[in-house]
Amino acid sequence: MQDYLCEVVRQENIGPDLYLLSLNTLRKPQQVAFACRPGQFVMVDLHSEAFLFRRPFSVLSVDKATGIFHILYKVVGRGTQMMANWQSGFQLSVLGPLGNGFSQRPQAKMEASKTLLVGGGIGVAPLYRFLETQSKSQNQSLEDVQCVYGARTAADLGLPIVEQLEYWLGSDKLMLCTDDGSLGFHGNVAEYLRQNPRLVEDSGHIMVCGPTRMMQACVTTCRNTAPSALIEVSLEEHMPCGTGACSGCVVERADQALPSKVCLEGPVFQAQQLAWEGVS
Amino acid sequence: MSETPCLEIKLPHINFNFQNPILNASGTFYPASFDQLCPLAKCMGGIVTKTVTPTAKTGNSQPRTVELPGIGMLNSIGLQNPGLAYTLEKDLESLSTYHLPIILSIAATSLQEFSQMSEQIVSVQSQYPNLLALEINLSCPNVDKGGLDFGSSCDGITEVVKTVRDIWPGVLWAKLTPNAGNIIPLAGAAVEAGASGITAINTLLGVAIDIRRRRPILPRVSGGYSGPGVKPVALHAVWQLYKHFPEIPIIGIGGIQSLDDTLEFMMAGASLIQVGTACFARPTLFEDIHNGLTQFARQEGLAHLQELVGCAHSQ
Ligand SMILES: Cc1cc2nc3c(=O)[nH]c(=O)nc-3n(C[C@H](O)[C@H](O)[C@H](O)COP(=O)(O)OP(=O)(O)OC[C@H]3O[C@@H](n4cnc5c(N)ncnc54)[C@H](O)[C@@H]3O)c2cc1C
Ligand SMILES: Cc1cc2nc3c(=O)[nH]c(=O)nc-3n(C[C@H](O)[C@H](O)[C@H](O)COP(=O)(O)O)c2cc1C
Ligand code: FES
Secondary structure (H helix, E strand, C coil): CEEEEEEEEEEEEEECCEEEEEEEEECCCCHHHHHCCCCCEEEECCCCCCCCCCEEEECCEECCCCCEEEEEEECCCHHHHHHCCCCCCCEEEEEEEECCCCCCCCCCCCCCCEEEEEEEHHHHHHHHHHHHHHHHCCCCCCCCEEEEEEECCHHHHCHHHHHHHHHHHCHHHEEEEECCCCCCEECCHHHHHHHCHHHHHCEEEEEEECCHHHHHHHHHHHHHHCCCCEEEEECCCCCCCCCCCCCCCEECECCCCCCEEHHHHCCEEEHHHECCCCCC | CCCCCECCEECCCCCCEECCCEEECCCCCCHHHHHHHCCHHHHCCEEECCCECCCCECCCCCCCEEEECCCEEEECCCCCECCHHHHHHHHHHHHHCCCCCEEEEECCCCHHHHHHHHHHHHHHHHHCCCEEEEEEECCCEEHHHCCEEHHHCHHHHHHHHHHHHHHCCCEEEEECCCCCCCHHHHHHHHHHCCCCEEEECCCEEEECEECCCCEECCCCCEEEEECHHHHHHHHHHHHHHHHHCCCCCEEEECCCCCHHHHHHHHHHCCCEEEECCHHHHCCCHHHHHHHHHHHHHHHCCCCEHHHHCCHHHHC
C-alpha cells in the first residue's frame, strides 16, 4: 500500500451517471499497476474541505505498460458528483492497493470446474479486473469462465464495458440482464441464476459483487444449487479510512464472535463466513 | 546547515523522554497499515491502543459513522475490541516491534473490573518493557451507578483513578470527556486521585438526522463528534487545564489535522498531542507533522521543542 499522487488522464461518461476514470501514477514507482489483484480497491482523496473521508473504489483495470489504471463509478452522492467534474490534468492522492481480493481459482480438478462471475451494476468492476488478469496470464484461460452481468437498463450496463466483456468471453459466455428488459434477460441477475440452475451447478468457483440484497439472493441460490462451490462475495461498506483504523466498516461473521473489518479482512469474503440475515 | 533540533519531550516525574510529541488517538489507528506509509518508529512519540475492555466487545450495529461535511464526523463504534487477555497476549507483542512507548487505553463498567484489569496488566508488565502508560477512557458507563459515565462526575473519576493507581505503579493518564460541564474540577479529581497526566478531549456528543427517512442516522441516535470542528473546544480545555494545573502534563487532542494545529495545542499547554479523525483521510499526517515540527524548530531557532509548551500563556 502506498499513497500515490495521481493525475486524471481521461474521464468518460459511458452511461447514465456512469463514469470511467483513467488515472496515471506520478512520481512514485508505478506499483499500483503491479500489485493490484482482482477485488482490491483504492481510497480516492476528494481534495476538498467539504469532505472528511476518502471514497473507496474497486480497480477496474490496469495497464502494466503505462501504469495507467481505471475506475468505473456511478454518481450516487456529493462525492461522486464532484468527481464527475474532474478534468484531465487534475491531481489527486490515491491510497492503495487495499484489501484482500478474490482467491485464485481452485487448482484441484473438480467435476464442476467452471468459474462463474456474477455482477450487479457497478459491482462488475472487480470481475472485469479478474477477467483482465486471467486473459493476460499464461497458464490460465477464459475458456471455463462465464459471466452474468445485470443493471437497470441497457444504458446502465455501459457500452464499453459490455464490449470488452464480450471480447474476452464471447457472447455465449456472457449473459446480460436488465431490470427493464431493454437488453438480454428481463430481470435481475439473481432471478437469472434461479432460472438457469445448470450455470450454477457447473461452477466450482463463484464470485459475486453488487448491491447487498442482490448478493444475498444470489448466494442463497448458489448455495442451494452448488453446495460445494467456493462462493466469494465482495462487500461494500461505508469506509471512513480503508486502512483498518476506525472500525467503521465491519460485517458480522458466522464463524467467529467479533465482526470483521471489511477494508482489512475483505472486501472479499467466502459467503459462508458471513452472518447474513435471511441467507440460507 | 544548522543542527537538527531536539523534538524530545520530557514529562515531570518520569525517567523517560518522548522522542517527539506526536501520538495517535485511541481507536483511530492501525499501526500495521500506517507503518507502510510513514515509518512510525521515526515519526511518532508513542502509540496509544484502541480502548480495551475486560472481555471482548462486538460493538454497535451499522452504520457506525456519519461524515459531517466540512466539520468532522460522528462515530458510534461501541468500543469493539478483542478484550484484555487477547490484547495483552497478542497486540502488545506486535506493537512492541515499533520500539515506541505503548500507552494502553482501558475502560470498564465497574470498579471491580478496573481493579482486575489493573492486576492483569501489572502481571505482564515485565514482559513488555515498552508498556509505558495506561490511559483510562473515562467515557464509559458505571453499571453500579445506573449507567452514568464514570467521567461525568468528580466522584466517579476519583474512584476509578484511585482504584487503578493503587495497583498500577507506572504513568497514568485520565482521558476526560468534554460532555460533563466544567473540566477543571474533573481534572482536579483525577490529579488528586493520582493521575500523572490528563488527556483532553474525548469526543463531544452529537446527533445527525436522515431527513429523507425522518430518523436519526445512527441506530443509537447519538454518537461521538470529532474532527476539525471540535478543535476550538479542545483547545479551550487544554488552555484551562494548563492554567490551573501547570505542573501536570496535558495530552492535547481534538481536531488536530496539521502542523499549525499541533503548534496551537502545544502553545496552549499540551506536552504531547494525539491525532485521530484527520489520519483517516491522511494516513501520512504523522510524518508531515514530524517534518513540520523539525522545520519549525529550526526556523525559530528552538533548541528544544519543549520550550513551546504553554508559551502562549506568558504573552
Ligand atoms: C471496497 C469498495 C469498492 C467499491 N467500488 C466501487 C466501484 O468500483 N464503483 C463505484 O461506483 N462505487 C464503488 N464503491 C461504492 C463507492 O465507494 C460509493 O458509491 C461512494 O463512496 C459514494 O460517495 P458519495 O460521496 O458520492 O456518496 P455519499 O454522499 O457519501 O453517500 C451515498 C449514499 O450512501 C448513503 N450513506 C452515506 N453514509 C452512509 C453510512 N455511514 N452508512 C450507510 N449509508 C450511508 C447516503 O445516504 C447516500 O444514499 C465501492 C465501495 C467499497 C467499500
Ligand atoms: C472512530 C473513532 C473511534 C474512537 N475510539 C475511541 C476509543 O476506543 N477510546 C477512546 O478513548 N477514544 C476513542 N475515540 C476518540 C478519539 O480518541 C479522540 O479523543 C477524538 O476523536 C477527538 O480527536 P480527533 O478530533 O483528532 O479525532 C474514537 C474516535 C473515533 C473517531
Ligand atoms: S474503513 Fe476504517 S476500519 Fe475499515
